[in-house]
Amino acid sequence: MPELTTSGQIWVGGIALGLVLWFVFVSPRLVPMLKMTMHGVGDDDRKFSFVDIVTLYMASVLMFVVAMIVSIMFYEVVMRYVFEAPTLWVEELSRWLGGVIFLMGGLYAMQQRAHIRVVIVYDMVSRNAQRVLDVFGTICIVTFCYAVVSGYGKTALKKFETWELYGSAWNPPIPAVMKPLICIVCAWMAVQAISNLIMDWSKPKVIHDPADDL
Known part of the structure; x- marks a missing residue:
């Protein structure tokens, strides 16, 4: 573990405490809503594994992060153009939080099956052939x-x-x-990809509607 200054320890402790409180009190209220947004499935097809739930809990934090970026950018605009006192930290913090959104957003998109897919050939083959393609895609990921x-x-x-x-x-x-965080997200993305393969294995063949990607 790195040796942190007192201020660094306060920041790390505050962020950790904030995440714990968020997961305990806020995430349980947001996760059911996130479950309802599963891409391209009906109400009867929504089945979730433990891996899915963990991903959804992590994704629930992204809503707060986006709101935080908007808030601090608004603060920066006011300080810069109204009070002529620009900050040193807003631009870098927004970039930092944006990187977190980029990483975690990709993980959430995979769990939701909402990532970009080329399904022209996939929709033409049988369900067994689709399973073979799913296995190949999972191995690549x-x-x-x-x-x-x-x-x-x-x-x-x-x-x-x-x-x-x-x-x-x-x-x-x-x-x-x-x-x-890049390594952690990549490791969990591999777990999520395997979970998706298992959860989708017994599903019947579905023809993708291009309107779902709009």
């Missing part, structure tokens, strides 16, 4: 995630252990947080 984690894991861990900072005037620990 897991292989990619394994390559990222195994190839980048030591570097990401070193960034965290040394608590590498951004090097700007505000100097937040963006590298120390984001680079390990």
Whole structure:
């Protein structure tokens, strides 16, 4: 673990406490709504594994993160153009939070089956052939995630252990947080891909409607 200053410990402790409180009190109210947004399935087809629930809990935080970015950007505009006192931290914090949304949003899209797919050939073949394609796609995803984690894991861990900072005037620990987060998300994405394969295995053949992607 990195050696943090008192202010750093307060920040890390505050964020950790905030996440725990969010998961305990807010996420249970948001997850049922997120379940209803499953892409391209009917009410009778919505079945969720433990992996799905964990992903949805993590995705529930994204709503707050988006609202936080909007709020601090509004604050920056007011401070810069009304009071002529621009901040040092808003732009970098918004970039930091945007990176979190980018990573976690991709994971949520996979759980929802809402990622971009080319289904022209997929819809033409039989359900058994579709299962073969699903297995092949899952192997590709897991292989990619394994390559990222195994190839980048030591570097990401070193960034965290040394608590590498951004090097700007505000100097937040963006590298120390984001680079390990890339490995964590990739590892969980592999788990989510396998879960999707298992959960979708017994489903009947469905012809995708292009309108679902609009």
